[in-house]
Amino acid sequence: MIQDRPVGELLREWRHRRGLSQLDLAIQAGVSARHVSFVETGRTVPSSAMVLRLAEHLAVPLRHRNRLLVAAGHAPVVRQRPLDDPELAPARAVLEQVLRGHEPYPALAVDSRWNLLSANGAVDVFLDGVDPALLRPPVNMMRLGLHPGGFAPRLRNLEQVRAHLLPRLARQAARSGDPELHALHEELLSYGPAADPPPPDPAAIALPVRIDHRGTELCFVNTITTFGAAFDVTLEELAVEAYFPADDTTARFFRTGAPGDGERRA
Numbered sequence: 001m002i003q004d005r006p007v008g009e010l011l012r013e014w015r016h017r018r019g020l021s022q023l024d025l026a027i028q029a030g031v032s033a034r035h036v037s038f039v040e041t042g043r044t045v046p047s048s049a050m051v052l053r054l055a056e057h058l059a060v061p062l063r064h065r066n067r068l069l070v071a072a073g074h075a076p077v078v079r080q081r082p083l084d085d086p087e088l089a090p091a092r093a094v095l096e097q098v099l100r101g102h103e104p105y106p107a108l109a110v111d112s113r114w115n116l117l118s119a120n121g122a123v124d125v126f127l128d129g130v131d132p133a134l135l136r137p138p139v140n141m142m143r144l145g146l147h148p149g150g151f152a153p154r155l156r157n158l159e160q161v162r163a164h165l166l167p168r169l170a171r172q173a174a175r176s177g178d179p180e181l182h183a184l185h186e187e188l189l190s191y192g193p194a195a196d197p198p199p200p201d202p203a204a205i206a207l208p209v210r211i212d213h214r215g216t217e218l219c220f221v222n223t224i225t226t227f228g229a230a231f232d233v234t235l236e237e238l239a240v241e242a243y244f245p246a247d248d249t250t251a252r253f254f255r256t257g258a259p260g261d262g263e264r265r266a
Contacts, residue, residue, distance in 0.1 A: 004067065004070065004071045005071065006042050006071060007039070007045075007046065007051065007068055007071040007072035008039050008040040008041055008042045009040075010064075010067065010068055010071055011039060011040055011051075011054055011055075011058070011068065012040045013177070014055075014058045014060055014064075014177075015040075015058060017174065017175065017177065018058055018059065020058070022036045022037055022040070025054065025057060025058065028057040029053055029054055029057045031050075031053075036054075039054070045072060045073065046072055047074075048069055048072070048074040048075075048077070051065075051068050051069055051072050051074065052065060052069070052077070055068055061112075061176060061233075061236065061237070062078045062080075062231075062232075062233045062236045062237075063078075063080065063112075063233045063236075063237070064176075064177070065077075065078055066078050066080075066233075078231070078232070078233055079231070079232050079233070080232065080233035080234060081232060081234055082234065083117055083118075083234055083238075088232070088234070088235070091227075091232075091235055095109055095118060095238070095240070096118070098225070098240055098242075099118060099119065099120045099240070100120055102120060102242050103120050103121070103122055104122055104254040104255065105122055105220075105242070105243055105244060105245060105254055106119070106120065106122040106123045106125060106126065106220070106242075106243040107119065107120050107122070107123070107240060107241065107242040107243065108120070108123050108141065108240070108241050109238055109239065109240050109241075110141055110238075110239055110241065111234070111237050111238060111239075112176070112178070112181075112237035112239075113140070113178070113180055113181060113184065114140050114141045114142040114143075114184070115138040115139065115140050115141075116138070116139040116140070116141055117238065122254065125211070125213045125218060126144070126145075126151050126211070127144075127151075128151075128213065128214070129151075129154075130144060130149060130150050130151055131147075131149030131150065133149070134147060134149055134150055140184070141241075142165065142169060142184060142188060143184065143187070143188065145161065145165070146161075146162060146165065146188050146191050146192075147191060148191060148192075151211060152191070154211050154212045154213070155209070155210065155211055156210035156211065156212060156217060157208065157209070157210045158192075160207060161207070161209060162192065164207050165188075166185065166188060166189065169181065169184065169185045169188065170185050173185050206221040206222065206223075207221070208220065208221055208246050209221070209222065209243070213253075216249070216253055217249070218245075218249070218250045218253060219245070219246040219247045219249070219250050220243040220244060220245065220246055220250065221243070221244050221246045222241055222242060222243045222244065223241070223242050223244070224239050224240070224241050224242075225239065225240040225241075225242065226238070226239050226240075
């Protein structure tokens, strides 16, 4: 097992990532700047309570709070269980209710790395005709959307979508420090040259996603929902992406019989 870096180095990295000075963090956490300095330089070993206190004010994701605790010589306190764990059955039931409640329109759940966890049947409009290799678990929705073998060739506004998703993924990778997200971002950049997309409609509430599906152009706007009071790593990292029809053609297409029904699991 590779020894992790000292907790002070990790905390300093998160502080820099959040753009805070030692004094900023000290004021927010209600401690002295001297104490923050001593923790970061290793002159003081913080208690588990202090680690969690600083992590809270640095908005450190739950997954990384355990890493900080272990680096400081303490036991991890945040649980991480797979979504199919029996103890998460109530959470799964809520998730399935949300996905099915959004039918007949597409909705899906992903983890923090955009891997598909579950979806309703209407999501088949995005999966239709894609390279089967991209549908082998774990199915990554970012990759599926921008890969030449995914549904990128069917996106009528691919450059707009790329220009929206890639900076967003870069920010997520920077804020989380997740090397897999950084690698995914580099991979997606390689799928096509950067181009200046046409400016978005200032009257639109969101960037539309326009996709050709068997001769019909479907147009969506989407929202992303997260659980605001999760105390488990898996639940904190879970996000539900719901697609809404952005025009009458798309609404009518789904009202008259969307492809697929029931729930899809990754």
